[in-house]
Amino acid sequence: MTKPIIQLENISFAFPGRQPILNGLDLTLNWGDRAGLIAPNGSGKTTLFHLVMGLIKPTSGIIRIFGKRILAEKDFRVVRRRIGLLFQDSDDQLFSPTVLDDVAFGPLNLGKNKEEAIAIAEETLTSLNLTDIRNRITFKLSGGEKRLVALATVLAMKPDALLLDEPVTGLDRDTRHRIESILRELDISYIMISHNMDFLSQLTTRIFSLENGKITVDDTAALHPHFHLHSHGTHPHEHK
Template sequence: MTLIALDDICFAYPGQAPVLNGANLRLEAGQRLSLTGPNGAGKSTLLRITLGLQRPSSGAVTVFGKPRQAEADFHEVRRHIGLVFQDPDDQLFCPTVAEDIAFGPLNLGKTRDEALAIVDRVLGDLNLMHLKERTTHKLSGGEKRLITLATVLAMEPQALLLDEPTNALDTKNEARLLEILQSLPQAILLVSHSPAFRDALAPDRLELRDGKLVAV
């Protein structure tokens, strides 16, 4: 089953040359795929286009078999595809870890008790229960990264989009993150500057060259 299909995607920031110029991508259920290319090639832009956070100037976005164009089309997409941002501080905004993780499930209509049960389950699965009552902004960079992943997993997504997930991680936390991600069933679309991390998690690779995706 094809979860994400991007066809002939073109995109340019105002006043700049096109970043994407006919990019095509398929992500199948359970697949792990890396996007590579130099800084500024458009990798993060592609992730954002997949979720409707940016709109292509032309081309088609199809997710879960349905074309996605209007803002309303992407509401379902964002419920079922989780994006882990480059900077955890862009994603964590509640006073405590438990509140941050419960935020998504509560927005999906879960009761408070149901949301708290999800918090406990996700933190237990990730062996992070000791962080449950911590103040979010006082976490270390590595802890923030892992809690950001927990907030996304609480939504029970079908796929994960990971934008430089090892940024600011020490060796120990990078190994822990890799162990967690390798154990997950979700399809993964990975942007990472670390060849070792890419090879271990998502060895299938597409490279952005001149605005197009090329198998390498």
């Protein structure tokens, strides 16, 4: 039996004075789903995530999370404990002086005491292989380290589901592989925005798109791997 985590019904949203960016959108994420969202820039992908987290309010429509209709800020507080959002720009997410401070911030907000919060933070950093940077200053981290720490701050809240906003954009191959293997090993449901087809095909079971403010699923165009042959040049190159 599939139980829904996120249900969006007939959601519309417009930024003030602009054409609606989401227009009667329906979307469901069930337990165990690993969904990919691929759509052009400016089509409302990030807006969709922010709506789910209650950061912005839809002009109309119904949001149900874990089967419960979510209306007020206090309902969203519960949602934010159970759904983690990884921001597109990790600099938005990491505001504490040190890595450990930042990872412990979420657990502390959930009412854990200092020792428990540190223990959770340490445990999360260990599971992501980040213990050696635990005392580093957040703004001095490299782009890849920032993204991994941002992921750690979200995972430290032990969410049931993740919303990943371009988790590997702008990262080098090694960091991308690290994030890939972290996500693969997690027992968690997620929706992931990405423009990287290869990454999506590795990590998602469903892929949908956003068109004219609505979710579209194209069943005929499924992502699939294929083999090809070419001479091995001396320049580094990548296969998508």
